[in-house]
Amino acid sequence: MLQCSNLNSMKRPKQWQTRTLESTLKLDTSARQGAKSPAQGLSHPSRRAFAGVGASTHYTWNSRKFGQKLFKFMEFISLLFISAIGIHWLNLQGQRKRTALLAEQLRPYQIEKLMSQLTTSYMRALGESDPERQRHIFQLQEQAEQQLAADFQILAREFAKLPAPVSRGLKLALPFIDQLSPKVCFDMRRLLEVHAQGIERAVDNREGLSDKARSFRMMGEMFLMQHSCHWFCRSKTIASARMLAQHQTRYEQALDAVSPETRQAYWAVVQG
Secondary structure (H helix, E strand, O other): OOHHHHHHHHHHHHHHHHHHHHHHHHHHHHHHHHHHHHHHHHHHHHHHHHHHHHHHHHHHHHHHHHHHHHHHHHHHHHHHHHHHHHHHHHHHHHHOOOOOOOHHOOOOOOOOHHHHHHHHHHHHHOOOOOOOHHHHHHOOOOOHHHHHHHHHHHHHHHHHOOHHHHHEOOOOOOHHHHHHHHHHHEEEHHHHHHHHHHHHHHOOOOOOOOHHHHHHHHHHHHHHHHHHHHHHOOOHHHHHHHHHHOOOOOHHHHHOOOOOHHHHHHHHHHHH
């Protein structure tokens, strides 16, 4: 009995040691697994953080490129705007000089007043249904017609004495373009001479036109001459718009109304 009890008592420590080793191994294994899992868990946030930094850098780079392009575009627009203002200002200065020059040359004469009187009288005569009354109105304008032709002849001679640079009209409304090429300009001295001869031919009625046809010819000569003056002072576009607004006459209609000699000489000057 004692031996059995002793044997039993001697086996228990061995089993306890075995269980202790197994439990120790299990605890060690679980500890190692527990130590690995946090490391593995930490790897995912680090990757996400790195990916977030890359995306932010890419977005910042694109924003900088867009900002640079926008800055260059705005700089280009600003330069265009400043250039347009400068060109417009220079055009205004040139227009004021030419307007003052022509106004000074026209001051001694009654050309504008005579043109207004003749235009009003012609329109009134053309609206008359009575031929005798119409003929009478036309006859009353002979003195004004002679005076207009004489004044314009003197104006053309006086204007011809001016030097070439100040008497140039611009085909294109650009400052200093007359200094680059004479082809973009027309000589106002020659153009006034063309109109003076055209008005004189219409007043003399060398073709023997009727009173009605002669009045149309005179209005065409006067309107085209006025168009040339406005073109010299401002631009062709403004001159055409003024003639349409003031006389309800287009530029092409005025050209068709003048004599063939005037039209041919006119094209030789403005297209030469």
